[in-house]
Amino acid sequence: MDFDFSEEQGLLRDSVTRALADAYPSLERRQARIAASLGFPEEGWRSLAELGLLGLPFAEDDGGFGGGPVETMIVMEAIGRTLAVEPYLASAVLGGTALRLGADATQRARFLPGVIDGSLRLTLAQTERQSRYDLHDVATTARRDGDGYLLDGQKCVVLNADAAGLLVVSARSAGERRDPHGIGLFLVPADAAGLSIQPYPTQDGGRAAEVSLSGVRIGADAVLGDPQNGLPLLARTVEHGIAALAAEAVGSMEALHALTVEYLKTRKQFGVPVGSFQALQHRAVDMMIALEQARSMALYAAMMVEAPDAAERAAALAAVKVQVNKACRLVGQEAVQLHGGIGMTLEYIGAHHFKRLAMIEYQFGDTPHHLRRVAEDGGLIAA
Template identity: 70%
Template sequence: MDFDLNEDQSLLRDSVERLCAGLYPSLEARQGHAKAPLGFPDANWQKFAELGIFGLPFPEEAGGFGGGPVETMLVMESVGRHLVVEPLFPTLVLGATALRLGGSSEQLARLAPGLIEGALRLTLAHTERQSRYDLFDVATTARRDGGGFVLNGAKSIVPNADSAGLIVVSARVSGERRDRAGIGLFLVPADAPGVSIAPYPTQDGGRAAEVSFSNVPLPADAVLGDPEGGLPLLERVIEHGIAALAAEAVGSMETLHRLTVEYLKTRTQFGTTIGAFQALQHRAVDMLIELEQARSMALYAAMMVDAEDANARAAAMAAVKVRINTACRNLGQEAVQLHGGIGMTMEYLGAHHFKRLAMIATQLGDTPHHMRTITDAEDGLLAA
């Protein structure tokens, strides 16, 4: 199998890497960007738009470039490598995937141009306080009202909700709280009457929010796809999110491994650099092994995320997340230990990569959750 990039993919990788390196030359630059009112400068967002990043997920007939999972992987690796604070993940991956896979031709025509130009940002609101990682555990309701719906409920840890123009919200149209049927995905304007957003900073330098909905009126064309059969679409969106997080983790681990090796080569103890000690060399190699295994799984995720067999796809993406979570923990902890005290100092770039990797290991499902998914797939329960 040929894993080489084609000419267009190589150009995309190099262009995104140059942009991210230019915007994030240092930790101080990142911290400055994060102090902007929405957690990132709008000027930076427009530079990503000018590069054509937001057109990647959409087909050419919708004004996009018809990119796929490999192109998203290349972008997200640079996001991780430079700890980009702009909300590319919620817009480019979560929101755009929901719109691309579930949106009608009219919805694409209406919304895709603004997103591609950088004028519109999206995010996904699916987690609730009681739901943990179960996508089907939905207490938020969308009650039918004439030709439309009325939305009530609350969502937690919604990424970058305070900078989004539209929020893709999972809500129950019918059935009980943990039924798999009866769930729809709705496009909700962030400034709609009855929408309340309480934003806060996250541990990794990003932003999230608690979002509540009180009698929010929605027209019929706010629904993405089937209003009572939206769970499969939501699962597809999360699978694309896992593939993107795997790529971001690889980029971050690359940088953290490089910083650790450089530190071993320069830190002196007992009259020599600590990198001269064979035991520490072995631990640096262990970090490299974790990185390369994670890279293999990120490639596997890009290959499997659009597989037609839903059960095989779900099991594959769960396996990807388990391995990525393990690599994030093992490589991150080794980096901290090999650095000593400086590894947890907030004035040091490596500590921020460690924080981001720790967050990725819990985002969109921790290891026990995805191990259960793998077990269910082996037992044939996913088809139930």
């Protein structure tokens, strides 16, 4: 099987790598960008739009560029290598996937032009305090009110909610709290009456928020698809998020491994570089093996995330998350150990890669959660 990029994909890789490297040449420049009011500079977001990256996942008929999971993987790897803080995952991947797969023609025509040109940012609000990683555990309610709905509930750890103009909110229109049926996805403007957003910085330099909905009224035209059968759409959206995170993790681990190897070559002990010690060489090789295994799984995720069989797709993405999570932990911890004391100092870029990898390990499901899902699905290969 040929895993080489096409000419167009190679050009995309080169352009996005160059653009983000110019925007994030140092840790000091990254920290300055994080200090902006929304956690990233508006000019950085506009530059992503000018490069066409915000329209990359959307069909040409909707004004996008017709890219697929491989193109998203290329962008997310570059984001991981540079630790870029622009909310590409929240808006283009998560919110964008929900719109791309669930919106009707009218909704796409209304919202996608703004998403593509950067004037409208999206985010996905689906996590609740009690839900942990279970997408079907939804206590937020959507009650019929005339020709629309009233939304009430709480969402937590909503990525970049304070920068979003439109939130994709999961809410229950029927059934009990953990019923798979009765869940819908609703488009809620950030300035809607009754919506409260409490933002905060996350450990990895990003931003998230607690979102409260108290009698938030939306029209019937704000529903994505079936208001009682939205769980499959939510699952597909999160699967695209997992595939994107796998690629981002590969980019970050690649950068962290390169930093570690360079440090082993320059740090001297007993008059020689510490990289000349065989035991440390073996540990650097272990990091490389984990990185390459994660890269393979990121490619597998890009291949499987749009597979038509839902069960096969879910098992594949769960397996991807297991392997990538393990690699994030091994590469991050080994990098800290091989760097010694400097590996945990916030003045060193390696520590920030470690923090981001630690966050990725728990986004959309930790290792035990996804390992259990793989086991329940009978593994990737039938017995």
